[in-house]
Amino acid sequence: MNQLPLSPPAEPTPPSPISQPVALDSPIRSVPIHESLPSIRVPSELKPYQYNPVTCTPLDLDDVSVRAQLSQLREEYPSPEAALKAQEQIAKEVQRKLEEAEKKREEVQKAIDKKVKERNTEMKVLSKYQEVKASEIPAEGLQSALAYLGREGSEECAAIVRRNRLQESLCRRLRPFLGIGFAVQGEPVAWVSRQYGALIIMTLA
Known part of the structure; x- marks a missing residue:
């Protein structure tokens, strides 16, 4: 077939x-x-x-x-009246949710703006503090640290400063901003940091 x-x-x-x-x-x-x-x-x-x-x-x-x-x-909703009433109720519910969402968005934005303002204020205070304290560093120690930083080419590094130690009290005040310092073969050490946009040198015995 x-x-x-x-x-x-x-x-x-x-x-x-x-x-x-x-x-x-x-x-x-x-x-x-x-x-x-x-x-x-x-x-x-x-x-x-x-x-x-x-x-x-x-x-x-x-x-x-x-x-x-x-x-x-x-x-x-078998009648036009029932349908219109349901529309009004649903519209009010949607409007309420929209207003709640907008209120929540404004609260979040205010919290963000507050945090940004606080951070900017802290950065300004810290930058001013760093400028004042960095100006107390003798020229020889600053030049030595800058030379070491230039050779290493890094944002944060340890530089040995053989002279011109800072006061121990100043070191303690700067320590929270710079991290833990350390010593190399008994020499005082300077921690060079640009984390906050300003150069600070801390020497430790």
Whole structure:
């Protein structure tokens, strides 16, 4: 028996494009979706309730899921009055959540601004303290440390300073900012740091 020729395979149906969310400040959003939600807008060509509020695309009434949702809503709210009342309640709930989110955002921003201000103040005080204390270092010790720093080419390094030790009390005050100093073969050591944007040298016995 002769077999009928096989039919060519059906071409795969390309997936329907997924609509992307539209920013709230997009120019295509022109009218409020509800009078109680002026910050949420949709295009103006159709009725506001005929749009997806996220993607601003018209609702596809032929879509099975959309039709099922509409049917369920009609059962829950059989009269126009009930539907309008539900709209008002939902709009108020959405507006409340938007206000809470905005309040939370403002609180977080205030906390960030406060931390930044505190840090800037601390940096200014520290920089001024470093400038004053660094000016007390004798020239020979500073030149020796700078020469060592130039050879090493690093941001933080230990430089041996053979003369011109700083006072021990000054070393103790600077220690928290510079880390733990150390000695090499009994020589006083200077810790050179640019971590805070200023050069400081600390010598330890």
